[in-house]
Amino acid sequence: MTFARDSYRTVVVGAGIVGLFTAYHLARAGGGPILVVDRGFLSSGASGRNGGGVRQQWETRGTVRLARESVQAYRRFGLEFGFNIWFRQSGYLFLAENEGELARLRNVHALVASEGLPSKVLDGDGIAQLIEGIAPGAAVGGTYLESDGLLYPFPALWGVYEAVRSLGVEVALGVEAHGVEVRDGKVAGLLTSKGPVATSTVVNAAGGWSGDLSRRSGLEVPNVATRHEILATEALKPFLDPMVVRVSDGLYFSQSMRGEVIGGLTLPHRPGTSRGQGSSPAFLTTMARALVGLVPRLGSVGVLRAWSGFYDDTPDGFPVIGEDPRLPGFVHGNGFGGHGFMLAPATSRRIALAALGQPTDLDPAQFSPRRFLAPTPVATVERLQLG
């Protein structure tokens, strides 16, 4: 298979939720013809491998606002795209195990509340009311925001995929991007496993593979792909409403609409390992201990399956959005650090603007690729890179 045309105005690399949403906004802005390429099948990357959490509790105002806008977009998703994503606003609950963690969460609460979101600080009793069967004394307190929630990622992908196709966007699956072609210091095309394609704009929305694409295009970037594992249990009748996230070890879990408990935690990552998306005994045992330690009654519940996916991490924990100043026509929409799904609706709108050469309202110090080129190290760091 080759492409329908020899040349496109924009080529988006990555048919995950960020790439597809970006293509959607580009197409609606009349930015065609557009080609989206992806190395795998639809949903084979992190967009088909995440836990479905969508939250607005963050440590910076810029991220809180993007997240709030994304929540609004997901609320409208069914009507706009024709697919039911089962978006359930039943809250995100952050757990603190000590006063230090709780103090940090209080700061998050203050910021989130100042943005008009009704975040709450809970004590141990308040938490016990939200997690049936929690081990006594497992948390000293936490924060809770009911309008955070959960969705079912697959139909969101199908919905945006079908929408972009009906807008005339070409989506080529099973096509690997090998790097951009540069002429006169600007992007002139994309080299792919199915041959070259001419374009003046390439959007790098390749998730865990975005660092590879940037580097193969001659751009040094700090993006690191880190593998995160996740598991799902057999389906139980509903007993847990919110997504629960523990600050200390990044343990997170929720109960899906189907009744499965789905969750993961952060394991030490060994850089430079293969890109296999398998599971490890270490994750299964560590995760099981963490989960049973927090909710002992889950001990007899069977783990149904485990899998993994790649976070596209940046040193400061913020995504990279905008044109690369070193290579005109090369637009970043990556570095989401495992939170692409929850931020996609709002960020992809800005990525599309950047691809059209228009200004965005994003704070360049927080989101621009320029921040990694500055001689001074980055100022703020998002530490709530959990769940």
Next chain:
Amino acid sequence: MVGEPDRQFSFRGRPRSARKGETLLSVLSRDRIPLLHRSIQYHRPQGPLCGIGHCTGCLVRVNGRPNVRACRYEPTSGDSVTTENAWPSPSWDLLGAIGLLMPGGVDSLHGLRRPAVATRLYQRLVRRLAGTGEPPTDAVSRALSAPAVERSPEVVVIGAGEAGRSVAAALAARGITPVVVERGLHPPTTDGAELLGATTAVFLPPPAETGERRFTLLAFREPAQGVRIDARSVVVATGGYDASLLFGGNDRPGVLTADAALALAAPSRPPPFHEAVVVGGGRRAAEVLSSCGDAVTAVVAPGEIRPEVVRAASDRGILLYPRSLLLRAGGRKHVRSVRLRARGGGSETTIACDAIVLAHRRVPHAQLFFQSGAAMEWRPGVGAYAPTVSANGATSVPGLFASGSVAGISPSEFAHHAETVADAVVRGVGPTGSAPSPTPDVAATELVGYYRELLRVPGHGRWVACPCVDVLVAEVERAVRSGYRGIEVVKRYTSLGSGICQGRYCLPDALLLLSILEDRPPAEVGYITQRPPVVPIPLAALASLPNPPALEVHP
């Protein structure tokens, strides 16, 4: 078992008794196959299909523990057993109205997405209906905690069937004491080997790249004990299982695989049916006839019926229907009949029966090979993936061997093959020569023709393609029509294969179905990544296992 007092327990509040070594399903199947469960979405009466601990048809709650498989549980005195996901009972379940009101199925992808209040109400309702069992009680999980079992043998053999025992004996004869892991509750022992019974191997990742390249096998022993085995070599002899078949009402109580029929009929007790229809014309059908032929009324085969089955059937006056399409099982809560049509568009026939025993197709239990990264190949004969195995049982992963029927060896060759494998294990040699190819009962190529005819039967869209998750054939057809191709994407689009049996009973058919709908060979439809665990493993079992020395992350 003579002299052992019966175990008194309660089932749905009524007293029952079990003999030692008898499973709960066996007790409840004394008269006929019971109705214990309702399907997860439409609350259709769903029967125990597999009899070997994979399907959803016999899930019950035992002493506050949800989703216990009656076919793998032996009652003890004082047990309290109740049913799940049906109100007031599996026989009379008011929620069955969901299936009756929506015979074409619920379109959960496109439906129910109106805004605001209505959506919230829908979601609340759907959520209440989701899941099978109520969460367990704290006491259950406390009672289940047990110290983990850890072993570091030279060789671990997975499976203590005839093939696995032969390998274990051959290894013992060469001075190696293997650990043998067997899922069966009462497996026979092998001299010179350590047997871990009632133990299911669930995760065999590729060996660590560094150091000694030893394998780490995770397993659990019933009910929830963690087992971790580190070994230099692994011999997998997990055999095969009887596949399901697509027809109307194929998960109705009374439809069961040959595995289930043989498990419930043996040993020395009458089968839980009196006039069964056996589906299949090959070796497996012959086994069913020899074990419970007196309770069989007809043999129906998608293809030809082999002479040994014809002989066994005519001795008992059993009717034969070769080259027949199974259209649907009759009876609402229990199989009462089966409707057939001769292949190629002949006339239809209805046979009265109280069970349909599926013995037409046996596919390999190959999940552990997928996990370990072994090269797999599509076997067009059985219509399934199996490891690429050389004549000495070696796979593409050094140190990982296969023997028995999962390796394509026929039973008469088990003992001989075991010797060859044991030699290769001892000498640490890799693949040599090519392996024999097995002869299936019905070639999958023939089944493709069978399904091609079946997909022209009116009303087939309402048939159940995936019983665990309640996915209808129409949903699969709709996915393909909308441009979603390949089993990985169709799985995510429809949820087919994401249930509790890990796709064992829907995938063999779905691959052939998709091959027809997508008009390309089954091998190009792809395969679902076989994720760990092979069988659901209790969190408590995993939690009891110590971490490896370094947090080793496998590729």
